[in-house]
Amino acid sequence: MISTIPCLDLQDYRAEATTADFVDALGQALAEVGFFVLANPGIDAQLIASAYEMTQRFFELPLQTKLQYEHPDMKGQGGFTRFGREHAKDCLLPDLKEFWHVNRCDLESANAPWPAEVPGFRPAMISLYGQLDACAAQLLEVCALYLGQSRTWLQDMVIGGKTVLRLAHYPPVPAAAPPGSLRAAPHEDINFITLLCEATAPGLEIHSRDGRWLPVQAAPGQIIVDTGDMLQNLTNGWLKSTTHRVVNGPESGQGRLSMPFFVHPRPQVDLSPQPDCVARTGGRERFPRWTAAAYLNQRLQQIGLAAEE
Numbered sequence: 001m002i003s004t005i006p007c008l009d010l011q012d013y014r015a016e017a018t019t020a021d022f023v024d025a026l027g028q029a030l031a032e033v034g035f036f037v038l039a040n041p042g043i044d045a046q047l048i049a050s051a052y053e054m055t056q057r058f059f060e061l062p063l064q065t066k067l068q069y070e071h072p073d074m075k076g077q078g079g080f081t082r083f084g085r086e087h088a089k090d091c092l093l094p095d096l097k098e099f100w101h102v103n104r105c106d107l108e109s110a111n112a113p114w115p116a117e118v119p120g121f122r123p124a125m126i127s128l129y130g131q132l133d134a135c136a137a138q139l140l141e142v143c144a145l146y147l148g149q150s151r152t153w154l155q156d157m158v159i160g161g162k163t164v165l166r167l168a169h170y171p172p173v174p175a176a177a178p179p180g181s182l183r184a185a186p187h188e189d190i191n192f193i194t195l196l197c198e199a200t201a202p203g204l205e206i207h208s209r210d211g212r213w214l215p216v217q218a219a220p221g222q223i224i225v226d227t228g229d230m231l232q233n234l235t236n237g238w239l240k241s242t243t244h245r246v247v248n249g250p251e252s253g254q255g256r257l258s259m260p261f262f263v264h265p266r267p268q269v270d271l272s273p274q275p276d277c278v279a280r281t282g283g284r285e286r287f288p289r290w291t292a293a294a295y296l297n298q299r300l301q302q303i304g305l306a307a308e309e
Contacts, residue, residue: 004214005029005206007037007222010135013142026139027146027239034242035206035226037218041135041195043128045221048197048259051128051167054121055257058100059169061117069100069113076305077164078103079113083171088185089302096173096183096248102129102165129165132195132261136163139193139225140263147235148276154231158192162264162296170203170256173248183256184246190299191228191262198222199258201251207243216244230265230295233287236273238280267293 006029012018013026029036058066069080076086078101084094102125106112114122140154147153170183183203196204198218205213206226218224232241246256265271272289300306 004208005033005035005037005216007039009039010042010138011040013138023142023145026142030143030227030239032240033206034240035216035224035244037216038139038195038223038225039221041223043131043135043197043223047124047128047131050120051124051197051259052200052257054118054124055100055167055169055259057118058115058121058167059098059171059255059257061115065117066098069115071113075300077101077162077300078106081305085304087304088187089299091185091187093178093181093185094304095185096177096181097168097170097246099169100167102126102167104161104163125165125167128197128259129261132165132197133163135223136193136195136261136263139195143193143231143239147238147274154192157265157269158263159266161266161269162292163191164262164264166258166260166262168258168260170246170258172255173252182245182247183252186243186245187303188241188243189226189228189260189262190230190296191264192231193263194224194226194228195261195263196224196226197259197261198224199256201254201256203246203249203251203256204258205245205247207245213245213247228262229299230271230292233271233295234274235277236281237286238277264296265292267291267296271295 008025012022066080071079080100083098087094107126137155141151144153202217204216206216208214227239227241229241231239269292271292273285273287278285301308
């Protein structure tokens, strides 16, 4: 693994003797770096491999077939989103990717639009979503404890939330790609926390506090975790959302797949800086007061997935 970010082991949280140390290490990682690598996350390696196989099969389908599963009214939060439609906030160049979003409604609805052309797709994604969701619940519990709150403080906020599993496909970079375009331009995640299964190729880089771009690649059996803007807002910047990107790199002539799990709160959740966090970060509110729904809708407009209102 090439990494300059902390590496934690979730087994340390499950073991009573090392629980407190794990809480401190996780909190400091998100407060100082905004990223960490997690070993033993409880995600089945064979399930990840199966999910990637199903993802590859879907993206190999003809474009017209994939477009049957694109629903613009969902603002990219479910089903298929075509290549080049999304761009980073404050960047006019499109990201060189296409993706499929599995959302919580897909798990609960018998009428969800799963791709019939890939029979194993639905069971693999439902299982992976469930395992990532369980891991995320543990990590949110740890975050809450680090912040001096009750164990379920953050967990309660994500019940019924807009959490999505993104199946991202970065095809070989086309010769006609606009100069300067990247597979994913520099950005911050919008949500509470993101859990990222190991990608099929390198390319992820984080922007360090001293201005360097640092490559990060999880090893098999590990996931990468980072803070999103919503949690940064709620904690008044105590936990930091860090800029990252996916570069084209020497492997850009080959395809790349990744599977980030974006953990979102319910739309009604108030993301105003929490008073205890304001006190811990200088006594002044440094971030806006708004709901998760308003925050998400603004970002979807900024990245080209929702029309300006």
